[in-house]
Amino acid sequence: MKKIGILFGMENTFPPAFVEKVNSMKVDGVTAEFVKLGGVKMAGPSGYRVIVDRISQDIPFYRAYLKNAVLNGTIVVNNPFWWTADDKFFNYALATELGVAIPPTVLLPHNKHPEGTTDQSMRNLIYPLNWDEIFEYVGFPAFLKPYSGGGWKHVYKVHSPEEFFHHYNQTGDLCMTLQHGVEFKEYFRCYVVGQEKVRIMYYDPRAPFHERYVRNPVPAHAKLLERVEKDALTLCRALGYDLNTVEFAVEDGIPYAIDFMNPAPDAEATSVGQENFEWVVNAVAEMAVKKALSDENPARELRWAAFLAGPVPVAAPESKPAPRKRVRA
Numbered sequence: 057m058k059k060i061g062i063l064f065g066m067e068n069t070f071p072p073a074f075v076e077k078v079n080s081m082k083v084d085g086v087t088a089e090f091v092k093l094g095g096v097k098m099a100g101p102s103g104y105r106v107i108v109d110r111i112s113q114d115i116p117f118y119r120a121y122l123k124n125a126v127l128n129g130t131i132v133v134n135n136p137f138w139w140t141a142d143d144k145f146f147n148y149a150l151a152t153e154l155g156v157a158i159p160p161t162v163l164l165p166h167n168k169h170p171e172g173t174t175d176q177s178m179r180n181l182i183y184p185l186n187w188d189e190i191f192e193y194v195g196f197p198a199f200l201k202p203y204s205g206g207g208w209k210h211v212y213k214v215h216s217p218e219e220f221f222h223h224y225n226q227t228g229d230l231c232m233t234l235q236h237g238v239e240f241k242e243y244f245r246c247y248v249v250g251q252e253k254v255r256i257m258y259y260d261p262r263a264p265f266h267e268r269y270v271r272n273p274v275p276a277h278a279k280l281l282e283r284v285e286k287d288a289l290t291l292c293r294a295l296g297y298d299l300n301t302v303e304f305a306v307e308d309g310i311p312y313a314i315d316f317m318n319p320a321p322d323a324e325a326t327s328v329g330q331e332n333f334e335w336v337v338n339a340v341a342e343m344a345v346k347k348a349l350s351d352e353n354p355a356r357e358l359r360w361a362a363f364l365a366g367p368v369p370v371a372a373p374e375s376k377p378a379p380r381k382r383v384r385a
Contacts, residue, residue: 058105058348061091063118065111070323070337074108077341086348088341096121101128105348108133108299108340110320131347131354133298133340134319142295143204144317145233154294156287157312159236160194163203170229190234191217197237202230204317213237238312240305242276244284245269247321247336248292248300250343254285255335257328259303269329276306284311291316299340 060078064071071090078088091107102125109132112118122136148161165181200223201211210230212223224232245259258273288302291313301321304311325333 058086059103060086060088060106060108060344060348061102061104062088062108063091063111063122065114067110067324069325069333071110073325073333073337074341074344077337078345081341081345083345083349086345088344093121096124098124099127100124102130104130106131106133106344108344109136112136113139113320126354129354131350131352133344133347134300135296135354138296139319142317144201144315145203147291147295147317148233148235150294151291151313151316154290156290157310159238159312159314161233161235162190162194164190164224164232164234166229166231167224167227168229187217191220194234194236197239199235199237200224200227200232201235203233204231238305238307238314240307240312242280242306244276244304244306244311246284246288246302246304247332247339248288248297248302249336249339250298250346251289251293251296253339253343254288255332255339256281256284257332261303266327269327269332271329280306280309280311287311287313288316298343 062071062074075088075090078086091104093102102121104125107122107125107130109118109122112122119136119140122130122132123140126132126136145161145163148158151158165178165185169175169177197213197215198220199211199213200220202209210227210232212219214220214223220234243259243261245257247253247255247257249255258270258276260268260270284304287304291302292298292300295316297319299319299321300316301318302316303314305314306312322328323333323336328336
């Protein structure tokens, strides 16, 4: 029996729907369930062929468990080794190398010394920084946000040096980036599953949380949607993520990748809407079953080399937005 497990936290709708979908497929020798674990014995098998991880980014115990599981043949979505090492600033740099449009972005030193360090620890740092050069490169408006993390925590939109310093001086020992703020008219959030399937969702990050997924959008141009899908696949294939969301802000017809380190993206029916919810449940279930039946060896490569191999060729788009969102020729 090849078991598929899902590891999750406060989610209420996606995990049970995922388990129900896998089991309803009635694939011989494959079953799905919620992961249950206690104390984890080193080098011990997990008992699962595949685990879909929705929570280890917040709980180190789960992250350590998943790494141990990989060593014993479990395929984890997403790769816990790379996810541990990844950060958004690296992703911006990688995307630029891959030809994906990224707004000008600068990595900034900590405003306050990290715990356990002093000014002697920072002797390689130029002080004071050439702030005028940084502001000229990035431009205003801009977003001050952590170089890693998510959930819109510690994110500030600033319109001037004065606003920047007001917020930067409150960031403590967080490592921050300053990124040009794209003045967008169109914004997309894309589910990418298995590095093959893409669901383009019209999205408005300026709206209240429960209204961000636009229900009846003005259809975008087909060529723009094709580029969005191509760039989303390019990024996820380079990073090796089998489940991710990629966000694009469009200015002057150019889709700028804004956020694409979301390996446990929101999939609750109450926020993404029923059509998007059903799509992601089906797509993730089908991917998990395919992996469970494969001969993939997760410990052989761990995809560490994927982003070093250079630009990843992407074939013509294989999927389209939801049927009622399709653009007429």
